[in-house]
Amino acid sequence: MTDLRIAVVGAGQMGADHINRITERIVGASVSVVVEPDAARGAAAAALAPGAVALSSFAEALERGDIDAVLVATPGQFHETVLLPALAAGLPILCEKPLTQDPVSSLRVLEAEQAGGKKLIQVGFMRRFDREYMQLRELIENGNAGALLAMHCAHRNPTTGEGYTDSMLITDSVVHEIDVVRYLTDSPIVAVEVKRPKRNSLAPSWLNDPILVLLETESGILVDVEMNVNIQFGYQVKTEAVFEKGVAEIGRTAGLTRWQDGRIFGEEHTTFKTRFADAYDAQIQRWVNATKRGEIDGPSAWDGYLVAASCEAGVKAQQTGEREEVVYVPRPAFYN
Amino acid sequence: MTDLRIAVVGAGQMGADHINRITERIVGASVSVVVEPDAARGAAAAALAPGAVALSSFAEALERGDIDAVLVATPGQFHETVLLPALAAGLPILCEKPLTQDPVSSLRVLEAEQAGGKKLIQVGFMRRFDREYMQLRELIENGNAGALLAMHCAHRNPTTGEGYTDSMLITDSVVHEIDVVRYLTDSPIVAVEVKRPKRNSLAPSWLNDPILVLLETESGILVDVEMNVNIQFGYQVKTEAVFEKGVAEIGRTAGLTRWQDGRIFGEEHTTFKTRFADAYDAQIQRWVNATKRGEIDGPSAWDGYLVAASCEAGVKAQQTGEREEVVYVPRPAFYN
Amino acid sequence: MTDLRIAVVGAGQMGADHINRITERIVGASVSVVVEPDAARGAAAAALAPGAVALSSFAEALERGDIDAVLVATPGQFHETVLLPALAAGLPILCEKPLTQDPVSSLRVLEAEQAGGKKLIQVGFMRRFDREYMQLRELIENGNAGALLAMHCAHRNPTTGEGYTDSMLITDSVVHEIDVVRYLTDSPIVAVEVKRPKRNSLAPSWLNDPILVLLETESGILVDVEMNVNIQFGYQVKTEAVFEKGVAEIGRTAGLTRWQDGRIFGEEHTTFKTRFADAYDAQIQRWVNATKRGEIDGPSAWDGYLVAASCEAGVKAQQTGEREEVVYVPRPAFYN
Amino acid sequence: MTDLRIAVVGAGQMGADHINRITERIVGASVSVVVEPDAARGAAAAALAPGAVALSSFAEALERGDIDAVLVATPGQFHETVLLPALAAGLPILCEKPLTQDPVSSLRVLEAEQAGGKKLIQVGFMRRFDREYMQLRELIENGNAGALLAMHCAHRNPTTGEGYTDSMLITDSVVHEIDVVRYLTDSPIVAVEVKRPKRNSLAPSWLNDPILVLLETESGILVDVEMNVNIQFGYQVKTEAVFEKGVAEIGRTAGLTRWQDGRIFGEEHTTFKTRFADAYDAQIQRWVNATKRGEIDGPSAWDGYLVAASCEAGVKAQQTGEREEVVYVPRPAFYN
Structure with missing residues (x-):
């Protein structure tokens, strides 16, 4: 076969990692094109994959006709401008999270996908491919410990850089728990509330870090998430399911x-790259395998939209200090 | 010496345990009197302690003049009626939690104690004598991990009996976390909020169990407590400090x-009696030792009052679903 | 590229697993030929790899001229008859352990390899590719805990089948510790002694199981290995390094x-297949990558020979109950 | 009561610890006499126990007639000279390990005890009172995991002082495992062998440290003990039972x-005093309680004799490098 x-679009750190991964560890796939406006960076990234060419625009890539699938790894604000033409071209897509940065643009992407008549988008929520999350989901599904009632999550990061803002606590970090809660509970999140513990004096001055986020699912499960991005000691993602x-x-x-x-x-992780290394590999392999069968086998654009809607409520809750309901359109039959 | x-007042299960403890494991103390209205139960309890007599009223005990200290182990609603005459008699007291069942009666006890001019009451918050809580407090105090920002607590019990009501989730169970949060953070609790996860179908029909309780300290530390009293698997008390x-x-x-x-x-505990066996022993030994020196060396009546005030806010929060502020009088200089 | x-030679369970692995998880390699005398089994195994053909003899495979490398997965007694013609054909080889079943035949293989002037054989000691063994080796090498003095190993298996004999405790099971001790200590094993704990009444009647094997390295490190193949509860491989x-x-x-x-x-493994799944994958990927570079990057035929010599001493020690020295020829310069 | x-005989560190323990944590006992030839040390030790007097000889103590029991905490070579008159006086005795330093003198003690017609001696093997050892013994006795086949023990100490000699590896350190193996297996040790791992360069020059000691019980259980007294990191005693x-x-x-x-x-222990603090307390409390009932409820003089016989074989095995059988007299009916 x-x-x-x-075609990998975006050759920043995440894009380069994916190029490496596809080249060295993924069976049945190779990178043929790297799209990156920064020519030097694009050339360096393309050099990681034997036979890949570097291009400066996605339009060029589409014209060549030698790509079977697209991996979108640009910053989030550029996702829509890659997703729409890729969908128009009927190409299967793995889109790094978030799908887009707000529910309105996500809805536009959903409409474009539906217009094509075939699900083409998988969103890069790699935790769904982590062995322990899969074990936990199995335990929830088989009911061996009774029904799930609540979860306590902690998501800890050593430090944040210059560009990390308060709202990114939700949109860049809690976003993972938001998806995984739906994955684990099989129920949409209907409300979000944000509480403030004492502020970490080691966090950048502009950040209210950490926060405690309360997520409620439609099925009544209450999830608290400690989001804590300057805790110094290491990178840690824990979930306790009750x-x-x-x-x-x-x-x-x-x-x-x-x-x-x-x-x-024992040693702790210090970055998500080592903590979720296997999950990233498994995610891409599963995507490649499913794509070859003409299927989607991971979080869909609908999942991406729901996460965007929850993040919107989360950012609002961060500002108001109140419980904010998540507003989302009914699920189109296309996504059942 | x-x-x-x-004099042990109240010979129910807790009282009998304390009689046993004092007789078999506590150095420098013995039970001289057991006060219990149920004569058969009183006689059985007194038989545990060589030389002890069983009496039906505390007044009788005071008349005998052969008691140096009082351990109050009656149901909470009878605490005040034992505490006031014991204080009037100038006797050192170890009072099982709660001090009394509401802040108003607790204040009366505080006033009676102050009237005597000497601190006489220790309240039975035995967790303060547990080795691990002491280790955690030391870590908070020495600052080796930086300032404390938040805590996640879980307090789990296998099942509850007939008499256990919704408000007892706060007054009988969370009450321990309420005291220990102040002990650990050295800051009073200023607000309480109660959230509801999905209800455990194995809990008695009249209970909304589990609950998630949010406690805020004056110093800005946010504590979430999972209070869960029908979780079947065992008895577990955990705290994660951030x-x-x-x-x-x-x-x-x-x-x-x-x-x-x-x-x-590994085996889990199934009851607080084994989990906190060492803490109960240490509590009584410390009380006995301090009493002989004429001192108090444990949670005071003031601590008991603050807990009562927090519980009142907690029960209200359970009913309103809102954040409720804790109302309490300023600390009298007597309790500094 | x-x-x-x-060419996978031998399509028993191990061979079939390797075919699957190469096809589904290994990058840059595919199975072109399956050699298996049992035609039905050969056909079934070949069906696992798109494009592979099943042949009944290795000679046929060599004649076709369309194989770049050989994976030997036959029973051990047939290894030599595959290794010699493969070496003669100058093909890179991954040979499942053992290299051969005794030091004399292993030496013949070494001579054949040397005659070709190039190292071609890697032996399938997959534990060297397990993440935790690699972490332990790193700790030994960097000296952060001081010099290594001793090791305690336990190798436990739930049950054994009909064909498992006493000497296989050494040649099939301890064989892994024998290689890994040299890998970790970088020093050859010079003596073996076998001690008998109480016999497990759940073991087949013909087995003296468990045994305690003492291995001494030239560098003076003493290793005890509990080899225990009917312990029922699961599959477990532990090492404690002192x-x-x-x-x-x-x-x-x-x-x-x-x-x-x-x-x-927590759940325990019940088979080596799950415990060492990642190590098997890593082993083959490393072999494929090195083979493409014309190199060996794993345990060599010399390693295989030393293991055969140690196993011979081990089986003798099992019979005599005495300390038996390991007899081996000096290392040819070819293997430095 | x-x-x-x-009477505590010997006021070195161990004796002073026991005086403290009896005074502060043991119910129903007090130290009335401290016997210590060094007057200053004796006075200091007696000052720890209200009402205790310091004497320079045990004979004086016996003359006073105000002692009910004797705790022997002198160096081992002086045990016999205290034990014999204490037995003659019919006093119950807790004798720190070893009973005496060799089997011949231990036998003399056994004869003196038998002559009195009543078991009076408990030997201070405190591990038998450690909660985890008791849990392990229970598991062995109830057979829930099948029959016991083997044990792996590790006994690690940070460093040793000037006076610690090679034979003390056996007589001072492995001595604990020797007793506990019999306690756990309920079968005498019949042979001892000593193996040498690589020597720890951080040990004093005169010590061959660590050693691996193999103990065989009459019932066929094989126990390996890593005895390691300069391992720097902490004090650790582990047992794995197969x-x-x-x-x-x-x-x-x-x-x-x-x-x-x-x-x-997590923190590790650095001394046996913290690791076995609870066991020391439990040992003395059990001895006090049993003594008041006129009974022995712990390791007897016969246990002490068997340990002395095993240590003799152990020291010989250390010198010969061979398997040495333990020689001991048949058990007198008195000790059944």
Whole structure:
């Protein structure tokens, strides 16, 4: 079987990682085109994939006719301008999260996809491909611990850079929990509320960090998320799920345990890249395999839209301090 | 040094446990009197302590003149009627939690204590004597992980009996977290809010169980407490403390680890009696030792009053679904 | 770059697993030929790899001229008869462990490889590609815990089948520890001793199971291996390394933790296939990548020979109950 | 009930710890006499116990007639000279380990005890009173994991002082495992062998440290003990018990877990005093309680004799490098 020829659009750090991944670890696919306006960066990224060419615009890539699928890794504000022509060309797409940055533009993307008559978009919520999240989902589905009642999530990051703003606590970080809560509970989020613990003095002055976000699902499950992006010690994503007959926890670090200097210890992750390395690989492999079968086998554009709607409510809740309901259109039959 | 002669008032399960404890594990104290209106129960309890007599009223006990201190283990609604004459008699008191069942009666007790000119009451918040809570407090105080920002608590119980009501989720159960939050943060709780996860179908029909309680301290620390009293699997009390530079957790079960039947496992507690057995012992020993020195070395009546005020706000928050502020009088200089 | 075309020789369970792996998870390689005397089994295995043909003899495969490399997955007694013609044809080889079943035949293989003037054989000791073993080796090499002094290993299997004999405790099972001890310590094993704990009454009647095997390295490190193949509960491979300043442990199960039914527990592996799934993948990917560069990047035929020599001493020690020295020829310069 | 009046003989560190313990944490006992030839040390120790007097000889103590029991905490070489007159006086005795330093003198003590017609001696093997050892023993006895087959023990100490010699690895350190193996397996040790891992360069030059000691019980259980007294990182005592259907482990540190500086960690013990603090308390309380009932409820002089016989074989094995059988007299009916 011939390799799926992928155009990677956006050659920043995430795009370059994906090019590497596809080239070195993904079976049945290769990068044929890298689209990147910064020519030097585009050339460097293309050099990672034998046979790939660097182009400055996605239109050029579409004209060549030698791409089978598109991986969108640009900054979020440019997603729509890549997604619409890719959909028009009937190309399968893996779109890094978010689908777009607000529900209105996400809806436009949904309409364009529906107009084509075939689901083409998978959104890059890679946690769904993490082994422990899959184990937890299985436990929820098989009911062995009774019904799920609540979840406690913690999402911790060592530090943030210059460009990280208050609303990105929701749109860049909690966004992962927002998707995964729906994935795990199989129920949409209907309301969001944001509470403030004491501020971390080590966070940049412009950030109200950490926050405690409360998510309610339509099915009545209450989820609290500690979002904490300047906690210094490492990168950690934990979830504790509370069932009727017990509790389950994912996210403890594994690996070598060491006794030294009066302590027993293990190493913690310091970046999402190592924590979710396997999930990123699994996500792309599953996307490649499904694409070759002409299918979608991951979070859809509809999932992406719901997340955008929840994020909108979340950012509003961050500002008002009140419980904000999530507003979203009914699910089109196309997405059932 | 002669033994401290203790009158134990109330010979229910808690009272009997304390009699046993004092007799078998506490140095420098003995039970001289058991006060219990149910004569058969009183006689059985007194039989646990060599030399103890069973009486039907506390007044009788005071008349005998052979008691040095009082341990109050009656149901909460009778605490005040024991505390006031004991204070009038100038006797040191260990009062099982709660001090009294509402802030108004607690204030009366405070006034009576102040009238005597000497602190005499310790309230039975035994968690303050648990080794892990003490370790956590030390970490908060020494600042080695930076300032404390937030805490996540879980308080889980296998099942509840007939008499357990919705408000007891706050007054009987969260009451422990309410005290321990102040102990750990050294800051009073100023507001309480109660959220509802999905209801546990295994809980009695009249209970909205579990709940998620949000506690705010004056110092800005936000604490969420999962209070969950019908979770079947066991008794568990966990706290995760979020600092500026890291996280600390207490409450994992220790002891023998076993690999069998495709699993790695350890035993969980099923009752607070085993979980906090050492803390109960340490509490009484510290009280006995301090009493002999003429001091108080544990949570005071003021701590008991603040807890009563927080519980009142908590029960109200349970009913309104709103954030309720805790109302309390200024701290009298007597309690500094 | 074109795919490495691999002939898989032997289509039993191990061979079929490798065919699957190469087809679905390994980048840059595909199975072109399956060699298997049992025609039905060969056809079934070839069907797993698009484009692969099934042949009944390795000679046929060599004649076709369309294979770039050979993966030997036959029973051990047939290894030599595949290895010698493959070497003669100058083909790179991944040979499942053992290299051959005794040191004398292994030496013949070494001579054939040397005659060709180029190292072509990698032996399938997959543990060297397990993440935790690699972490442990790094700790040994960087000296952060001081020099390595001793190791305690446990290798546990749920049950054994009809064909599993006493000597296979050494040649099939301890064989992995024998290689990994040299990998970790970078020093050959010079003596073996076998001790008998109490016999497991659940083991087949003909087996003296478990055994405790003592391995001494030339560098003075003492390793005890509990080899235990009918322990029922699961599949577990643990190593505790004792250093001058501390201890390190690998092999604890990770993943979802669950509190239920009065226990805290996690799932254990029940087979090496799940425990070492990632290591098997990594092994083949590394072999494919190195082969394409014309290199060997894993345990060599010399490693395989040393293991055969140690196993011979081990089986003898099992019979005599004495400490048996490992006899081996000096290392040819070719293998430096 | 009046307090048991105890004479503590020997006021070194161990004796002073026991005086403190009896005074502050043990119910129903007090120290009436401290016997110590060093007058200043004796006075200091006696000052720890209200009402205790310091004497320079045990004979004086016996003459006073105000002691009910004796706790022997002198160096081991002086045990016999205290034990014999204490037995002659019919006094109950808690004798710190070892009973005496060799089997011949231990036998003399056994004969003296038998001559008195009543068991009076408990030997201070405090591990039998540690909660985890008791849990392990229960698992062995109830057979829930099948029969016990083997054990792996590790006994690690940070550093040793000037006076610590090679044979003390056995007589001072492994001595604990020697007793506990019999306690757990309920079968005497019949042979000892000592193996040498690589020497720790951080150990004093005169020590061959660590050693691996193999103990065989009459019932066929094989126990390996890593004895390691200069491992720097902390004090650790672990046992892994191998059963027919599973494995059990004791000795992991519990308490507060912390995530900081890229690690997840807990504190390790650095001394036996904290690791076995509860066991020391439980040992003395059990001895006091049993003594008041006129009974022995702990390891007897016979246990002490068997340990002395095993240590003798152990020291010999350390010198010969061979398997040495343990030689001991048949058990007198008196000790059944």
